[in-house]
Amino acid sequence: MKRRYWVCLMLLTLWAADVLRSWYEREIALEIGGTYEEMLKRSSARFSLPFPGEGTWPGWPKSDAQLRFIDPQYGFVTPKSSDFYVIFNDNIIQSLTIYPQTEPLLLDDALQVVLDLQDQWRRGGWEDKKQKRFPPFADTPQWRAQLRNGPIGGTTYWYAGDKYQALLAMNRSKDSKHPEEERYRIFLNVGKPWTPYP
Structure with missing residues (x-):
């Protein structure tokens, strides 16, 4: 019984650590020319819903999130942002605008x-x-x-x-x-x- 208790406690601790890590490391991972769905699969932050059939439309993370710009050569990462917008044409990522901070900085x-x-x-x-x-x-x-x-x-x-x-x-x-x-x-x-x- 004791052993089962400790196993359950250990699993619960690992699960909680994973949840906290995913909360802390919230990011939007995208590539220019990629799709909305590909971005969602790669990202740990929640994102606004798409506007199918709307031509050009904006989207944004639903929480503070850092950007991971995906490219084999030109990729980079920003700090977390509270102002972050992605422009789609139909379902394809065209561009992004980000203020890479959560408040004005010194x-x-x-x-x-x-x-x-x-x-x-x-x-x-x-x-x-x-x-x-x-x-x-x-x-x-x-x-x-x-x-x-x-x-x-x-x-x-x-x-x-x-x-x-x-x-x-x-x-x-x-x-x-x-x-x-x-x-x-x-x-x-x-x-x-x-x-x-x-």
């Missing part, structure tokens, strides 16, 4: 997010082809001053060969929870190239 934390994304892209072979006009983010006094001194902030464009284009932007943002602090919001859009590959 400047050091926001820079860490954008620099990590750029590092992942560099390692995967993405290129910042427009760096003369839209240089990549960097932790320099010049970049910090530009980000602090106005709402425009900064924008950079990255290309994954001729497969994808990414727009990454960051600017100061008011935060009602922390009205006395400098907070920053990050914006990321990824899709098929919408401007010619340089």
